Amino acid sequence: MNQHARWRVWWQLLRPHTLTASFVPVLIGTALALEINEIQLPLFLAMLLASVLIQCATNMFNEYYDYKRGLDNKDSVGIGGAIVRYGISPQTVMNIAITCCVIAVLLGIYICSATSWWLAVIGVICIAAGYFYTGGPWPIAYTPFGEGVAGFFMGLIIIQIAFFIQTDAITQLSILISIPTSILVGAILMANNIRDREGDKKNGRKTLAILLGHEGAVRFLAGMFIVSYLWVIALVILGLFSPTLLLVLLSVTKAVGAVQGFAGRRTNVEMMPAMGATAQLNSLFGILLAIGLTLDALIL
Template sequence: MNLQTNSVVHPDKGWRVWWQLSRPHTLTAAFIPVLLGTALAIQNGPIHIPIFIAMLVASLLIQTATNMFNEYFDYARGLDNEESVGIGGAIVRNGVKPKTVLNLGFLLFGISILLGFYIVISSSWWIAVIGLICMAVGYFYTGGPKPIAYTPFGELMSGFFMGVVIIQISYFIQTGSISTISILVSIPVSILIGSIMLANNIRDLDGDQENGRKTLAIIIGRQKAIGLLAAMFIISYSWIIFLILFTETSFWLLITFISIPKALKAVKGFIGKTEPLQMMPAMKATAQTNTIFGFLMAVGLFISYFS
């Protein structure tokens, strides 16, 4: 593909471009796990607010940097063009220099590392090791010779590191330990984070296949991928019932069921659709399901603590 950067772009470097470049709809996948891990930690004692803020900002910066790398490497591999669907494409549509995007990603990583120093000094140096692994996964998700996003493991890796790992870190830096309940509570949110990636891959299935990707959606096919998305939603809500019945978790977690209409909208929005633009509302609904579900789960934990 001939990557043109002079004649076809529409230079626009206002704040809206940089906001879109951060892909704000994905940032809740970084915010919700930190909030949830902290909501779990409050059950064991007072919360250290500065550490919470540092963890929250670091997670958001790492997610934003990951989005920057995604933008850069999609451009470098010729996957982005003016007709690409989505809010990416700042390089090809808005004339932002590729190196600027790449360097900004590394800058955000650097700031998150500085915040990480404060976090590990206040908790454990093991957090530094785990944090660096998370950053490496963020970079190699679309970077490197064999990007994770090009394999069937994108959903698993994103769900595990952004869900289970971030929740456990957020819990550990407040309590100094990890519990069985903190792991169990992280499962449904991890599944929903993975569902965001699956929804993205369902939308981009045809283009990804043409470009040689081997995502899970490509391997199992569009219809089965939509069925898997529905199953992931069902498991997430069923997990809440399991937590209430078989652990000491409060029945207040049932308020997560308020998000079910969004999950239904997501699945229905993919059925019978083949054009990426047609599937954008479904992808948005998938991300909103994770946001509302996770936020309400944290609210349920806070209510159970104060009630």
């Protein structure tokens, strides 16, 4: 394997389309903090890197345990299954995951020393959630609760931490603004589970996509998108935020494309573009929301 191919394999192991779920919430929480304090750049960068590392570790744990449980094979579609396709040592994957966690912990120690040591408890719980998503005797990924857990930790919790380390506070607005992002983080998992529904069912998983069936899961995904947009619109109508947040509506076409990409599709290959569009929607929606919050702060 040449050097370029080797780097490509390791890039795939990180599952880059999921990394949006780690950095977008940090951007949103930090942008919201602009209305209260000047941003402390070292804390922002430490939080951003720690969040990305935890997501990378989660993806590596996922790769390792999917291999151990026989879910991945050489014909697996998507960027998972790198161990069986490229001969990467499973122990190497696990070691890298642990290394990512260790570095995230060190960054967390720095953040806690500058803010509050109570964040250490939350950080440990976040890392544990990443591990138990596919690790342990009862993996969360095998249940209908995967989307909710992912949205809670990678959406609501990360936004609150990013906001707290800049302001030393949690507010009603910081919680309210985290809801649509939490939903869209969960949507990334829903899209992945829609694509993998048949294979997951054969391997004993009971994901929400399996319980709802293909059409029901696609409708549920569409509902997640709709609620996210309506939530932001409601926040503006209620006067809690300025109309700058309506910039998120520029991402609607991506949401429509994701739903249409799943509708009537049945094979994994056919649904790959729709899954990618869902991750892109999370990125675009989140970045537009962060821009809207930044403009809101500047206007005030």
